[in-house]
Amino acid sequence: MMSSVELANYIQTIRLPYNLNTLSQVAAEAAFGDREFLRNTVEKNAAERALWEQMLDEVGGTYYKSGANFIFMSVPNADGLADAWLAKGYQVRRGQRDNWLRVTLPPASDGAIMRAILKEYMARQ
8 A cells, every 4th residue: 555654654553454365363262272371471471561560660661551462662762763673573553652662571581672772862861
């Protein structure tokens, strides 16, 4: 789609976050049937979320406490941080609120890299 930046940003704020095809929906139903998988996923998300909250507290970021699989966070010049992550291959959601980012909790190895980028970025602010 081609549009003005203003229109694209508006559409981004109102669109549904994910398009799920039939295969994705079938896989999700199977995952819900596997209690061990669910328990393991919830535990991993909780551990990763705690590490993100600890890092944001350490560097002076702001975030909302959550039980979800993402962190909604703010740091000075959040778009600059999003660009730093994108340069390393990590995309986060922008545009839901000025200077805030929605970071889906990544696997632990990627989370460690992203938090290192965050720490380095904040040291330069």
